[in-house]
Amino acid sequence: MGDSLRAAILGIVEGLTEFLPVSSTGHMILAMPLLGVDGASDPWPSFLYFIQIGAIFAVILYFLPALVRQIATRPAGGVGDHLLTKLLVAMAPSAVIGLSFDDVAEKYLERPVPVAAALIVGGGVMIWIERRYRKTTGPSIEQVTLRQAFFVGLAQCVAIIPGTSRAMATIMGGLVVGMPGATAAEFSFYLAIPTLCGAGLLRIVKHREALTGDHLETMAVGFMLSFLVAWAVVAAFMKYIRTRPLWPFAVYRIGLGVVVLAWLALRAG
Numbered sequence: 001m002g003d004s005l006r007a008a009i010l011g012i013v014e015g016l017t018e019f020l021p022v023s024s025t026g027h028m029i030l031a032m033p034l035l036g037v038d039g040a041s042d043p044w045p046s047f048l049y050f051i052q053i054g055a056i057f058a059v060i061l062y063f064l065p066a067l068v069r070q071i072a073t074r075p076a077g078g079v080g081d082h083l084l085t086k087l088l089v090a091m092a093p094s095a096v097i098g099l100s101f102d103d104v105a106e107k108y109l110e111r112p113v114p115v116a117a118a119l120i121v122g123g124g125v126m127i128w129i130e131r132r133y134r135k136t137t138g139p140s141i142e143q144v145t146l147r148q149a150f151f152v153g154l155a156q157c158v159a160i161i162p163g164t165s166r167a168m169a170t171i172m173g174g175l176v177v178g179m180p181g182a183t184a185a186e187f188s189f190y191l192a193i194p195t196l197c198g199a200g201l202l203r204i205v206k207h208r209e210a211l212t213g214d215h216l217e218t219m220a221v222g223f224m225l226s227f228l229v230a231w232a233v234v235a236a237f238m239k240y241i242r243t244r245p246l247w248p249f250a251v252y253r254i255g256l257g258v259v260v261l262a263w264l265a266l267r268a269g
Helices: 004-019 026-032 044-072 085-108 112-133 145-158 167-174 181-206 213-243 247-268
Strands: none
Touching: 004 026, 004 044, 004 181, 004 213, 026 044, 026 247, 044 085, 044 167, 044 181, 044 213, 085 181, 145 167, 167 181, 167 213, 181 213, 213 247
């Protein structure tokens, strides 16, 4: 299997999973060995975060009219009610904690067993939170408070553990503080733009030696497929979450985690 085909498959996996509460990082860690990809060798360390930025561009494109309107509008409550202020408040916890534990997570937790465990535990947490906290009505994105934004930012810190899912952590955090599903998902997507761009650029700089002309085709294929698939997924998920529950994603997480652990046990035996 050539690198371009591996890049295409990983780009599709990234686009499918980045904004669903199933953990894109976890899927990448599980998919790479099956494709014969050594995540420690060039160009793959940079590739994985480069295609993540492609997925982020899909969110920007999908929400562009709403983002422009909200950024350009002066809220009646002043600067504290502005979307950018809320995003800055939400970013603060993950910026501090993420930078502090990024190397630890990359070194010790980006392994199949921790990922499978995080998938299973996260699925159980999703089911519990949705049963207890999910509402069909509540604040719109304009009505999200700074307290709610900060709590979602704290919840996002859990996603430093591969397999947890940044989307799961932030959407569940939004539900806990009283947001309806659609508002929690929209705020999660907005927060993903600065958070994932920052994290992706940090990792790309860390592994910048892999960004050479020799890998241009591999990078481009993964980036474009990640962008196109993510755009379709975001559009479909925003329609889905307005009226339908998230427990099927939780069941999928638990099932995948169990299958991975069983497969690893069979290989070890």
